Amino acid sequence: MSEAGEIGRKAGRGLRWSLLGNLVMKAGSFVMSLVLARLLVPEDFGVFAIALAASQFVIYVNDAGVISATVQWRGRLEEVAPTATVVAILSSAGLYALFWVIAPFYARLAGSEDATWVIRILMATNLVYGLTAVRSAALMRTFRQDRLAWANLAGFAANAGVSITLAANGAGAYSFAWGQLSGAVLTGVLVAVLAGVRFELGFDRAVAARLLRFGLPLCAGLGIEGLLLNVDAVIVGDVLGPAMLGFYLLAFNISSWVPGLIGTAIRYVALPSFSRLAEEGAEPLRAGVRQAVPLLATLVLPVAVLMGTLAPAIVEFLYGARWSPSAEVLRFLAVVMAVRMLTLLITDVLAATGSTKSPMWVNLAWALALVPALMAGARLGGIEGAAVAHAVIAVVVALPLLGMALHRSGVPLRLFGAGLARPLAAAVPAGLVMAGLSALVDGAFAELCVAGGAGVLVFVLVAVPRAVLERLVRQGRAHAGT
Template structure:
């Protein structure tokens, strides 16, 4: 008998969590080293380049990675067509962007970013070549192989980036490291991917892939614009130094979301796709099991990061990065929004509702861009952070709820299940603030220690019901819970 979906998805999630933790810890360590070697202005130039490249990374494969994961038929039938389309799109986008890079850098207020933009965009080509094989590994829950590829690529990235930074390469150290790491990862993914090495073009399959993939690619592109256009706007209005502070705050605020969210997304589309093929409320029940658990994990991280932002930034990055702390306190609210909307986008994609994801992100972008422009002009990087977080909460969350309801996901039980951890997070943050204010002392390390310990001691019993806690403890000990034993 074949292995159950739950067991395969669980194994894939464990590998994803392990791999994401390894890569994020490595990226964090590399970021610490580069922050102490490079100047904030170098981070600003890199932020502009990343803003462009990230958008293109989301659209360069035309949604073909997700289409590979979600494909209902035999993978061998669609792989040659999908691989040909992904490569063609990637090379075409890179050529177009190479030509337009000077105009983009000028619009972002820093023409010196042209070379960095062109270099970093090579990652697009690598991603296009390996798109179908990456999708195949996700589809078959072979996240262990992706973990290996990403980890080896990170080592190559860090070694080259830090060496170049020490040698005075400035923002180019980021770009060369990223390209080298992507190349190493791409070679391993190409080797691991269990897909025939064939290229071709079947018009019927291509049409089917485009119907699914184009709305998703546009949607992901808009999502990436929502996330990354802020750096271009802020860079244009405030200059590279302030956008460097903003980039660091945004990255720190995104630690938990990118670590947990990336791990979950490696398996969520495949898992929810299989659930969407079943009759009844299987998909809705899957969301109800998953989303509250994510909120329970994220709530204390967000609350404690907001309270402990200043000692966190100064301890890790040094006093010269202290202006980023007050921006971080605002942006952590956006973290929960991005986590929730990202998970819901995966649900909609798995259900084949790619047009719904498009309209969700378009609605978000239409409100965000003017708000971000005026808020940045009025309040610099603090205004930008307020605009991002406020529009996320007031616009993106309601739009996501509407899209889920149309896909027959029950919202009321989902909302009720998230009330307790959210309230517990607020309570934990308040307790941590009091503890730091009265017992934290002048040293950042002790402020983090006292605030973190007190906050978690308050959060755990407030967020997790006693019966559920007993079941978790019993599961860890591999013993039956008291209720089950009876």
């Protein structure tokens, strides 16, 4: 088997483990939220949400890009590990000290001084991530996502156990914070053990400079990406008020299911895969892109078409008719979701080639174009107008700019065009079938089953090559026979 084929085999195995781990974590989080909702009052959730917003933003920049830089490092891990460990620890400790000081001011600004110590406890999880950043990178770099998945699942179990126990004993919002910190510590210990990388501290200025040249632009780009994911909520809330924001956020949360489940799993695998292929040369990298694009599009586009076409049925079935204003928002945020998934893949390809500044500038341009567009859209068309603005900027600004960056990095755009052609062609009849059958079926659940099921089937039959379908059928029969 060629080196590229071996990398593909390892990446496929790593992706399966990442998807499985994410699926179990998402299901477990949902169950845990149901339990905690019965033990805590809404104010506790609000206090934790304030702390979580700060923590989630910091996690984008916590390690100064060390994880990605270590995964992409050209050379032996032992050359970079001691210096990378020091850089990650210093970065996370500095950010923790900063937020320890500003926590009272941030909590007061957010309207809840009770959140101060919850913020300080929750931010300690980022210290743990800094300590274990290089070990996590080592597991991703060597495609041992199975070990990473088991460590994360064990940490989630600890998180759930501590959170529920404390909540049952009246700890309020602190139950979330201590639960997450306990889970992070257990995950960190397991990652350190399973990675098998000796914990050494050292500092080589040349190595540190290379790490930061790669990591800081990527880190800044991820920070701007975090802004992109939250700025619409701020603007919609300011322009239209909390009630309309509630409808908008419901649609946004539904549209985020796929990036949360599939996107995170892909990011665990995509960067190390493309990095190892880039080490082999331009052609193996292009071969990897040629395989990855249609796979991603085949996973994401049917969900986007389903959300865009059957949005009213999805919202009514899951949340009830009173949330129906969210449906028109979901139609356009489904487009944003599909673009986000593609941009994540392009960003990882660029990072693998060492072009980490390009995604940063693209995200900055995206943000600068998005803010006025959202304000205008919200004022002119309400929550639907904001969603339309979000979709238009994603398609008209973000994708062309990333395409230009990709072309400059030496990866031909035709690889993406060829990979997207068949899934995009399949999306058209799938959408038409869903729209046609939804008009003939009564009831949200029936629409999703009949129209959604038929549309997805049409998509698969058109998008997936016949030889692949036949192979899958043979494998299914073989498994059934055993």
